[in-house]
Amino acid sequence: MKKLHIVSNVEELKKKILKFKLNKKIVGYVPTLGGLHEGHLQLIRFAKKNSDIVVVSIFLNPIQFDSKKDFQAYPINLFQDKKKIKSEKIDILYIPYIKKIFPEKRIKKIKASKVAKKLCGKFRNGHFDGVVTVLKRMFDQLSPDIAFFGEKDFQQIKVVQDFINKYKIKIKILAFPTVRDKRGLALSSRNSLLNKKQMVIAAYLFKTIRYISKKAVANPKKINELKKWGKQKLLDHGFDHVDYIEIYNENNFSEIGITRKNLRVFAAATLGKVRLIDNCVVR
Numbered sequence: 001m002k003k004l005h006i007v008s009n010v011e012e013l014k015k016k017i018l019k020f021k022l023n024k025k026i027v028g029y030v031p032t033l034g035g036l037h038e039g040h041l042q043l044i045r046f047a048k049k050n051s052d053i054v055v056v057s058i059f060l061n062p063i064q065f066d067s068k069k070d071f072q073a074y075p076i077n078l079f080q081d082k083k084k085i086k087s088e089k090i091d092i093l094y095i096p097y098i099k100k101i102f103p104e105k106r107i108k109k110i111k112a113s114k115v116a117k118k119l120c121g122k123f124r125n126g127h128f129d130g131v132v133t134v135l136k137r138m139f140d141q142l143s144p145d146i147a148f149f150g151e152k153d154f155q156q157i158k159v160v161q162d163f164i165n166k167y168k169i170k171i172k173i174l175a176f177p178t179v180r181d182k183r184g185l186a187l188s189s190r191n192s193l194l195n196k197k198q199m200v201i202a203a204y205l206f207k208t209i210r211y212i213s214k215k216a217v218a219n220p221k222k223i224n225e226l227k228k229w230g231k232q233k234l235l236d237h238g239f240d241h242v243d244y245i246e247i248y249n250e251n252n253f254s255e256i257g258i259t260r261k262n263l264r265v266f267a268a269a270t271l272g273k274v275r276l277i278d279n280c281v282v283r
Contacts, residue, residue: 002089006082010100010141016092017055017143025052029144031135034058034076035189036084039150039179044088046176047148054090055142062098063107064130073273075192094142101137109133113162115253119155119266120277123243131156132163139169147171152178152186154264154279158253178278180206186278198271201238208233209245209265209280216247217260217282223247234269243268243275250281 007013020027028051030044036058047054058081065071078095085093109129112121116128139147149157157175164171179187183203194202212226230245249257250264261283268277 002091004086004090004093006093006095008095008097008100010096013092013094013141017053020053020091021143026146027051027053027055027142027144028146028148029138029142030054030056030148031138032056032058033060033074033189034078034081035074035192036081037187037189037191039152039187041084041088042179043148043150043176044085044090046174047146048088048090050148050174051146053092055092055094055144056085056090057094057096057138057142059094059096059098059101059134059138061101061130061134063102063109063133064127066124066127073193075189096141101134107133110136110163112159113166115155115158115162118253119244119246120268121155123268128156128159132159135160135163136167139171144171146174148174148176150178151175152188152278154250155253155266184210186276188276190274190276193274194271198274202271202276204234204237205239205267205269205276205278206280208237209267209278210282212245212247213263213265213280213282216265217263220258220263223255223258230267234267239269239271241270243270 005016017027028047030047032040044056060074060076062071110133112128112132121128161173181187184206185203208230212230216223216226227245227247231242234242245267247265248254249262251262264279264281266279268275
């Protein structure tokens with residue numbers, strides 16, 4: 001039976017990973033903010049199938065939040081997270097202190113790619129800069145061979161891939177399909193902040209964009225009409241605000257060259273104080 005090593009010291013982490021590397025082990029990495037749910041656990045299981053050693057990190061990264069209130073409201077429970085991780089039989093759980101990731105008083109952020117200016121980037125100023133900045137620190141400390149991400153954050157995957165390409169980092173990115181509940185709602189740590197009524201409404205986010213994706217594939221000329229329809233439909237269902245519904249070519253994050261094979265619908269909408277994101281593809 002595998003022994004779980006819970007590490008907070010970066011020097012200890014590096015020693016353990018070096019030992020694995022010397023034994024020619026493929027190191028897989030699953031970065032998380034905490035607040036673990038079944039989506040995270042399925043991603044971890046996917047990492048176990050595709051690497052010899054799995055490292056999971058829990059680090060609530062302050063520089064990827066565009067507001068202090070959002071950062072403080074993030075639903076993290078370290079005791080429960082540790083319990084869930086132990087049952088998955090991974091190798092290392094890395095829970096670093098903030099000073100081990102950002103020892104300097106003034107953090108110089110890395111600029112994310114142009115893709116970061118679209119979709120969520122329009123509404124969360126500096127969010128993706130914060131994501132790639134913390135990942136650069138984590139990648140330097142862990143030296144993983146593969147990093148694993150969930151497709152719910154599809155824009156983030158593209159931003160991270162652009163960052164890896166720009167800095168010529170030798171890490172492969174593997175994505176895992178969005179994990180959903182029985183109603184179709186994408187699993188998210190923030191779902192725990194929704195009440196029962198809001199949970200019912202939240203399920204309409206995926207239902208709406210799935211309908212849009214099918215219609216857009218059948219008739220690409222109706223893209224603008226479908227986006228407008230979708231926004232109104234979400235408001236009618238009870239969402240308080242819709243940041244965006246966009247239909248893009250998933251390869252270039254634009255409306256250029258959209259085909260049945262690359263069309264993806266992206267959406268972000270708010271229920272109360274909770275902002276939900278999702279995306280959908282029809283193949």
